[in-house]
Amino acid sequence: MGEVVAGARGRGTEDVRRHNLAALLGLVHAGGATTRAEVTRQLELNRSTIGGLVGTLVEAGLVVERLPAADATSGRVGRPSLEVRAREGGAEVLAGYVDVHELQVLRVGLGGTVAGRRTIALASPPDPETAADLFADTAADLLAVGPPDVVVGVGLAVPGTVRTEDGSVAYAPNLGWDDAPFGDRAAKSLTERTGRRVRVDVANDADLGLLAEHRRGAAVGLTDVVYLCGTYGLGGGVLTGGHPLTGKRGFAGEVGHMGVDPDGRPCRCGSRGCWESETLASAWAQPFDLDENAADIVDLVLQRLGSGGVVSRRTRDKLSRAFARGLANMVHLFDPQAIVLGDGLWRDLWPALADDVLPWVDRFVMPAMRAGVEVRGSALGRDSTVLGAAELAFAPLLDDPLGVLAGQASSQSPARSS
Amino acid sequence: MGEVVAGARGRGTEDVRRHNLAALLGLVHAGGATTRAEVTRQLELNRSTIGGLVGTLVEAGLVVERLPAADATSGRVGRPSLEVRAREGGAEVLAGYVDVHELQVLRVGLGGTVAGRRTIALASPPDPETAADLFADTAADLLAVGPPDVVVGVGLAVPGTVRTEDGSVAYAPNLGWDDAPFGDRAAKSLTERTGRRVRVDVANDADLGLLAEHRRGAAVGLTDVVYLCGTYGLGGGVLTGGHPLTGKRGFAGEVGHMGVDPDGRPCRCGSRGCWESETLASAWAQPFDLDENAADIVDLVLQRLGSGGVVSRRTRDKLSRAFARGLANMVHLFDPQAIVLGDGLWRDLWPALADDVLPWVDRFVMPAMRAGVEVRGSALGRDSTVLGAAELAFAPLLDDPLGVLAGQASSQSPARSS
Known part of the structure; x- marks a missing residue:
């Protein structure tokens, strides 16, 4: 299953070299910096091979080497190991997150450094063309200040189901998008504004939040995780046995639309009694009303909870039970090590409701499965999703550093300085 | 991730040889028989290498070679390719399935041939010790008639959550088992009766039904499948991106206990309103009553449905809607290519209810996700689960043929004839 069998299929030194370069760059990217000694240990290669690989990445403009800062070496004996870190202004990506009330745009460098950031408030959910053009405008502005040598990719997050095959948004109920070629439009628009031709990947917001938390946040080192993202809707990203749950077309993990x-109440997806509508809409007055002035759904829920009185107590009970039922289902379905709550859920909703929710979870989940499952908060806060979009954009480079750079060299007009 | 990097880690010809032997044996096992030409094509190895590998497996007593039957070669030009097939009486496994009302025991040979079969009716759900001993007694009887050279493993299926780590049954509500070291007892009991020391693996019944359907049944070639097993309870096995969904401890996929x-009604798991209790118990009279004479839950449902009258119409509607809601959730959660219904569900329940259920599924599932998801029936019928247990038992041999045989040679008293 995917193993390289030496000799059997004519795979040779080129594959090995690509694999090792990718592994080395992956270490630098994950940590921001590492040392030759650490790389030698982790990759189990000899020092001269490591030296050659580092040299190749330096030549490609992706990393730099330097002596570590003095305080890191004081008291040690012998020559300190050279530090290998991502080269600032070398390879960067653009990341965007379109939600109902705002657009986040980031410039992120190799190693995860945020090189530029813009957040645009939206008066109403944008249509796909408007969102793509606004992203491109904003990204062009960000790129104008100290542009990087090369933009290796663009990652875009949307609250909806995305077709893995072509990056089109199949359905985003809270944006009102249906079968929208959002990625294509963003790529075209970005090229018009910057002259750069860059690969654009699109994915579901919660899947990307999970990706970021797994690489740099609350889920590092875990193999089985459910990440819940509550902004205007309720999205889920699932890691199972170390693999992201995608389903056949990339639509899996629509936990918010689990009945x-x-x-229950009508849900914006067209069904009724979904986890999303029962958890979040239960705090709303009937009839169901889309309040465009609310910052996000968690704020709305909290406004209702905070209003006091009889309705509030009933609302709190119903909300707690519905939220707990969905959490219990996550445990029964995915047997995770942890359920990670995204920023708004963790920062605002959980402190207000945990004492009501947890006893219901204990009651709903089979005891044998309940033990050992932790509910914890996002470590990346509001940035989880957009940082995940950046990771998505870096993925091809991290798989084949030289191949991606070779492909980019011919497609971006700004000359790369060496 | 798991790739063998030639040269980099000292992996050498031994690994390659093991990998190739395993791949060859896998082809023979999946098809029952294959040809040298087919193996050469599929493994992309040269003919002399294939010859050596086949020779090794022949010598190990696992396969035999022969000229294909005349009718298969008539009209062809040139020397026919030698047929390679599993050697009858060579390596076998024992498989067992403990459910509420019966115990199935099979002897299965490499290639999937059933070499012996026994089904024992149970008056009431057995306790773990009784079930293990009854399995061992029955298996010993089956082995007494023309015993195989070697029993390479035992696979056991139970309707419950099984700890991957040690094969103990964490919780099987319909059997009333709680933290039961069932596999250990079965291994000990089998050794007492047969003198053989054999590795015993235990797994969830629906997970095993999926495994069998994926290897030889309705899910061959698919990567994303939900398999539903409805006997006394409602179990689920999920394949996602080609990987079985197991969760951290092996408990994942408890779809029947999705709220x-x-x-809703109380469920035997201790919660209420589970998919299992709503779908199956909705056909039962209140108060909830465990009818020990019913063959299985699907029979019970059908008895109720068949009883006619006002109650029956209401029951049918409620059952259809609840069943559809769970199916819709499976689509939203797993984005599968197909939902495969196990024997009883497909043979009995689906013909009676499909016309009522499918319109609800269409209504509950987001249109973008509904298209292309097929509901189909098990191809292995009542044998899915126990054949899956046999596949579980074969897994170590299929991963490392010579290694497993070497380990077995010292632990089984009957001498192997060559």
Whole structure:
């Protein structure tokens, strides 16, 4: 299954070299910096091979080497190991997150450094063309200040189901998008504004939040995780056995539209009684009303909870039970090590509701499965999703550093300085 | 990730040889028989290497070579390719399936041939010790008739959550088992009765049904599948991106205990309103009553459905809607290519209910996700689960043929004839 069998299929030194360069760059990217000694240990290669690989990445403009800062070496004996770190202004990506009320745009360098940031408030959910053009405008502005040598990719997050095959948005109920070629439009628009031709990848917001938390946040080192993202809707990203849950077309993990109540409220997806509508809409007055002035759904829920009185107590009970039921389902379905709550859920909703929710979770989940499952908060806060979009954009470079650079060299007009 | 990097880690010809032997044996096992030409094509190895590998497996007593039957070669030009097939009476496994009302025991040969079969009716759910001993007694009887050279493993299926780590049954509500070291007892009991020391693996019944359907049944070639097993309870096995969904401890995929109705009936798992209890118990009279004479839950449901009258119509509607809601959730959560219904669900329940269920599924699932998801029936019928247990038992041999045989040679008293 995917193994390289030496000799059997004519795979040779080129594959090995690509694999090793990718592994080395992956270490630098994950940590921001590393040392030759650490790389030698982790990759189990000899020092001269490591030297050659580092040299190649230096020549490609991706990393730099330097002596570590004095305080890191004081008291040690012998020559300190050279530090290998991502070269600032070398390879960068652009990342965007379109949600109902705002657009986040980031410039992120190799190693995860944020090189530029813009957040645009939106008066109403944008259509796909407007969102793509606004992203391109904003990205062009960000790139104008100290542009990087090369933009190796663009990652875009949307609250909806995305077709893995072509990056089109199949359905984003909270944006009102249906079968939208959002990625294509963003690529075209970005080229018009910057002259750069860059690969654009699109993915579901919660899947990307999970990706970022897994690389740099609350889920580092875990193999089985459910990440929940509550902004305007309720999205889920699932890691199972170390693999992201995608399903056949990339649509899997729509946990917000898991039906939990046959007599529940109508949901914006067209069904009723979904976890999303029962958890979040239960705090809303009937009739169901899309309040465009609310910052996000968690704020709305909290406004209702905070209003006091009889309705509030009933609302709190119903909300707690519905939220707990969905959490219990996550445990029964995915047997995770942890459920990671995204920023708004963790920062605002959980402190207000945890004492009500947790006893229900204990009651709903089979005891044998409940033990050892932790509910924890995002470590990246509001940035989880957009940082995940950046990781998505870096993925091809991290798989084949020289191949991606070779492909980019011919497609971006700004000359790369060496 | 898991790739063998030639030269970099000292992996050498031994690894390659093991890998190739395993691949060859896998082809023979999956098809029952293959040809040298087919193996050469599929493994992309040269003919002399294939010859050496086949020779090794022949010598190990696992396969035989022969000229294909005349009718298969008539009209062809040139020397026919030698057929390679599993050697009858060579390596076998024992498989067992403990459910509420019966115990199935199979002897299965390499290539999937059933070499012996026994089904024992149970008056009531057995305790773990009784079940293990009854399995061992029955297996010993089956082995007494023309015993194989070697029993390479035992696979056991139970309707419950199984700890991957040690094969103990964490919780099987319908059997009333709680933290039961079932596999250990079965291994000990089998050794007492047969003198053979054999590795015993235990797994969830629906997970094993999926494994069998994926290897030889309705899910061959698919990467994303939900398999539903409805006997006394409602179990699920999920394949996602080509990997079985297991979760951290092996408990994942408890789809029957996904909560779908906050005001639903009590479930045997201790919660209420689970998909299992809403779908299956909705056909039962209240108060909830465990009828030990019913063959399985699907029979019970059908008895109720067949009883006619006002109650039956209401029951049918409620059952259809609840079943559809769970199916819709499977689509939203796993984005599968197909939902495969196990024997009883497909043979009995689906013909009676499909016309009621499918319109609800269409209504509950987001249109973008509904298209292209097929509901189909098991191809292995009542044998899915126990054949999956056999596949579980074969897995170590298929991973490292010579290694497993070497380990077995010292632990089984019957001498192997060559």
